[in-house]
Each structure stands twice: as C-alpha cells, then as structure tokens.
Amino acid sequence: MEQIGSHCNQCQRCDLGANRTHAVIGRGNPKAPIMIVGEGPGQTEDETGLPFVGKSGQLLDKILAAVKLTIAEDVFICNVVKCRPPENRTPATDEADACKGYLLEQIRLVDPKIILLTGATAMKTLVGIKQGITKVRGQWVERDGRLYMPIFHPAYLLRNQSREQGSPKWLMWQDIQLVREKLDEIRSS
Numbered sequence: 088m089e090q091i092g093s094h095c096n097q098c099q100r101c102d103l104g105a106n107r108t109h110a111v112i113g114r115g116n117p118k119a120p121i122m123i124v125g126e127g128p129g130q131t132e133d134e135t136g137l138p139f140v141g142k143s144g145q146l147l148d149k150i151l152a153a154v155k156l157t158i159a160e161d162v163f164i165c166n167v168v169k170c171r172p173p174e175n176r177t178p179a180t181d182e183a184d185a186c187k188g189y190l191l192e193q194i195r196l197v198d199p200k201i202i203l204l205t206g207a208t209a210m211k212t213l214v215g216i217k218q219g220i221t222k223v224r225g226q227w228v229e230r231d232g233r234l235y236m237p238i239f240h241p242a243y244l245l246r247n248q249s250r251e252q253g254s255p256k257w258l259m260w261q262d263i264q265l266v267r268e269k270l271d272e273i274r275s276s
C-alpha cells in the first residue's frame with residue numbers, strides 16, 4: 088500500500104495529477120473484511136491526504152457506528168481516483184480508467200469479502216453497472232468471489248436530510264443493516 092502511495096504521488100497518468108496537493112490513497116484496516124470505494128478526494132482530503140475526512144466522512148462514520156462498525160477496525164476506505172477533480176466534479180471515465188490499476192491492486196492487497204460502492208462512479212468502474220444508483224442500491228452483486236453492494240454516496244444524503252420512511256437516509260440505514268448481517272454470516276460460516 089505504501090508503494091501505491093509513492094506511485095500515486097508522482098503519477099501523471101491523467102490530468103488530475105497536475106493540481107494535487109496530496110494523492111489520497113486510503114485509510115482504515117488494510118486487512119479489513121469490508122472495503123468502501125468512493126468517488127474522488129474533495130478539498131479536505133486533498134489537503135490532508137486522507138479519504139473521507141470532510142462532512143461526507145463524518146456522516147459515513149455515523150452510519151457505520153449505527154451497526155457497530157468502525158473504519159479503524161472493520162473497513163478500508165479509498166476512492167476510484169486518488170487525485171482531486173477540480174471543483175469536485177465527477178471524475179471523467181478516462182481519469183477513472185487511468186487510476187483503475189491502483190484500485191484493483193488495493194482490492195488485491197486488502198482482499199475484502201464485501202465492497203461497498205458509494206455512488207455511480209464506483210459502481211460503473213468496478214462492476215460496470217450504468218443504471219442509476221437508486222435502482223440498484225441495497226442489492227448484492229457477485230463478481231470474482233467478492234460481494235459488491237452499491238449504496239448512496241454520503242454527499243447525496245447530506246443534500247437530502249429527511250429521515251422519513253423511503254427517504255435516501257432511511258434506505259441507507261436499511262442497506263447498512265444488510266451489510267452487518269452479511270458480515271456476521273460470513274464470519275460465522
């Protein structure tokens with residue numbers, strides 16, 4: 088993982104490399120059973136070199152805590168692209184493709200049983216699903232012996248504050264319960 092860090096901090100495989108302060112590689116348990124893949128670093132992440140440390144990250148911590156999961160113990164968290172897209176725009180397909188080798192190597196090293204794909208970019212890059220996240224969130228997708236689940240991106244939940252039944256936040260709470268149940272099932276089998 089350290090080597091991936093040194094590569095990414097010198098990487099010029101796409102234009103995002105020109106503006107980075109730090110490449111953002113990942114944090115959490117490098118042997119975690121769950122990996123969470125986001126989209127790309129935001130401003131705080133670019134400044135600190137750590138993924139999901141801004142508002143989205145704080146919300147994610149709360150969602151995980153609701154089912155007694157912590158990033159330090161149970162999760163390794165990273166992004167599709169390691170360098171911040173300008174104005175926090177969605178990474179372009181060629182940027183995601185240029186960075187994909189690093190992500191695949193991270194998956195190989197961590198070897199998680201469960202991979203949560205937060206948002207459409209992660210879903211498209213890793214499982215090739217191009218449907219809207221609303222249609223496929225909460226469903227398990229099996230690929231090469233791993234279980235993937237698309238979930239809403241926490242930034243989307245921050246823009247949709249309602250907790251009413253059927254709201255994005257409410258649905259996220261359902262999805263994270265499924266993740267907890269699956270992890271318990273895998274651990275006891």
Ligand code: URA
Nearest residue numbers: 125126127128138139
């Ligand atoms: N922070 C990250 O590191 N990734 C995201 O996708 C959003 C916020």
